[in-house]
Amino acid sequence: MMRLPRFHYYRPRDIREAALVLAGEENAMVIAGGTDLLPNMKRRQQTPRTLVALRHLDELKRVTNGSGLVIGAGVTLTDLVQDRGIKSAYRGLWQAAAQVATPHLRNMGTLGGNICLDTRCNYYDQNHEWRKAIDFCMKKDGAICWVSTGSKTCLATSSTDTAPALVSLGAEVELETAHGQRTIPLHELYRDDGIHYLTRSNEEILTRIILPDGAGTRSVYWKLRRRGSFDFPVLSVAAAIRFGAGGAVDEARIVLGAVASQPVLCDSASEFLNDRSLTDEVIEEAAALCARAAKPVKNTDFSPHWRKRAVARLAAYALQELRGDDMRATREKIARQAL
Numbered sequence: 001m002m003r004l005p006r007f008h009y010y011r012p013r014d015i016r017e018a019a020l021v022l023a024g025e026e027n028a029m030v031i032a033g034g035t036d037l038l039p040n041m042k043r044r045q046q047t048p049r050t051l052v053a054l055r056h057l058d059e060l061k062r063v064t065n066g067s068g069l070v071i072g073a074g075v076t077l078t079d080l081v082q083d084r085g086i087k088s089a090y091r092g093l094w095q096a097a098a099q100v101a102t103p104h105l106r107n108m109g110t111l112g113g114n115i116c117l118d119t120r121c122n123y124y125d126q127n128h129e130w131r132k133a134i135d136f137c138m139k140k141d142g143a144i145c146w147v148s149t150g151s152k153t154c155l156a157t158s159s160t161d162t163a164p165a166l167v168s169l170g171a172e173v174e175l176e177t178a179h180g181q182r183t184i185p186l187h188e189l190y191r192d193d194g195i196h197y198l199t200r201s202n203e204e205i206l207t208r209i210i211l212p213d214g215a216g217t218r219s220v221y222w223k224l225r226r227r228g229s230f231d232f233p234v235l236s237v238a239a240a241i242r243f244g245a246g247g248a249v250d251e252a253r254i255v256l257g258a259v260a261s262q263p264v265l266c267d268s269a270s271e272f273l274n275d276r277s278l279t280d281e282v283i284e285e286a287a288a289l290c291a292r293a294a295k296p297v298k299n300t301d302f303s304p305h306w307r308k309r310a311v312a313r314l315a316a317y318a319l320q321e322l323r324g325d326d327m328r329a330t331r332e333k334i335a336r337q338a339l
């Protein structure tokens with residue numbers, strides 16, 4: 001049985017107190033639902049001396065309407081999936097959240113925790129003894145990357161389902177410290193580095209996710225995983241499109257998940273779609289541009305070569321669904337659930 005290491009548990013009264021503890025403790029981490037962090041601690045992948053709890057803070061659990069939508073970082077994935085407004089106005093986010101893990105994990109897991117989810121790799125997601133037997137790796141306790149021994153950076157994969165969907169929707173995030181707060185586009189929270197995959201400092205708490213008005217924008221999320229019942233993504237495509245009066249694309253944003261250490265914006269495909277109608281030829285061309293942007297490596301399920309080829313197929317399905325095609329049968333085959 002894997003046991004948790006010893007740690008201090010801090011239950012702050014509010015976000016400010018949580019931020020003060022983080023500022024004063026060198027080796028502290030926040031814990032929300034704990035569905036990723038606690039297993040990681042049992043495997044000694046993450047070894048904080050202090051955990052600062054957020055789960056009980058009501059101020060992080062609110063969903064409020066303004067000109068768009070503001071979602072507290074402590075909102076659980078189950079609450080998000082049960083929100084009818086999100087299901088109709090931000091369909092891609094809803095489809096992403098509905099495919100995270102299992103119902104039990106979604107009951108505990110939060111949107112903030114999903115956005116800040118640790119990166120994954122076959123050589124890292126193992127218990128301590130397994131990793132010790134290969135002399136560990138660069139991401140924790142070792143010196144070398146076993147995926148690419150010449151690599152100077154860790155190539156662990158960004159495996160969050162909601163982040164690509166949120167980036168495609170143009171989400172911003174609010175980060176708070178004991179001394180103030182800042183708001184940044186969500187894609188700026190990430191960097192393509194498997195170890196330092198967030199630009200957030202350890203003192204910053206993700207408090208809110210801000211979505212622009214969803215009216216007039218259609219969005220979808222397609223996920224590929226080994227097991228249909230539940231699994232992390234080995235590839236995902238999030239797409240959001242605003243159509244103009246004549247049915248042509250006014251604005252498009254396509255984002256890939258699980259093909260790098262951060263969500264990958266397919267700018268060339270998004271720009272190509274501007275002012276075009278989604279004909280079969282246009283969809284194929286845009287999907288091929290998406291595949292070109294993906295650089296999967298050999299650190300998760302399925303071969304990188306096959307995953308790169310699959311990007312084009314999945315991107316085409318996403319665009320066909322946005323065009324209004326009935327994709328239910330294909331969805332059922334891939335996602336094994338009605339979405």
Ligand SMILES: Cc1cc2nc3c(=O)[nH]c(=O)nc-3n(C[C@H](O)[C@H](O)[C@H](O)COP(=O)(O)OP(=O)(O)OC[C@H]3O[C@@H](n4cnc5c(N)ncnc54)[C@H](O)[C@@H]3O)c2cc1C
Pocket residue numbers: 029030031032033034035036037038039054073074077099100101102105108109110111112113114115116117118159160161162204205206207230231232233
């Ligand atoms: C069997 C299994 C299957 C899973 N499948 C999937 C899957 O298919 N897709 C997927 O995306 N995830 C999956 N997960 C991972 C996890 O359950 C979810 O990502 C969940 O949303 C994490 O949220 P949490 O609140 O539990 O995060 P926690 O475990 O509490 O935290 C995760 C990380 O985020 C940080 N963090 C949390 N909240 C904040 C905040 N407000 N501000 C700053 N940092 C914060 C923590 O410090 C930690 O580093 C799976 C997990 C398990 C165990």
Ligand code: SF4
Pocket residue numbers: 120121122123124137138139140144145146147148153154155156194299
């Ligand atoms: S990509 Fe390399 S350094 Fe990163 S976790 Fe995997 S083996 Fe370790």
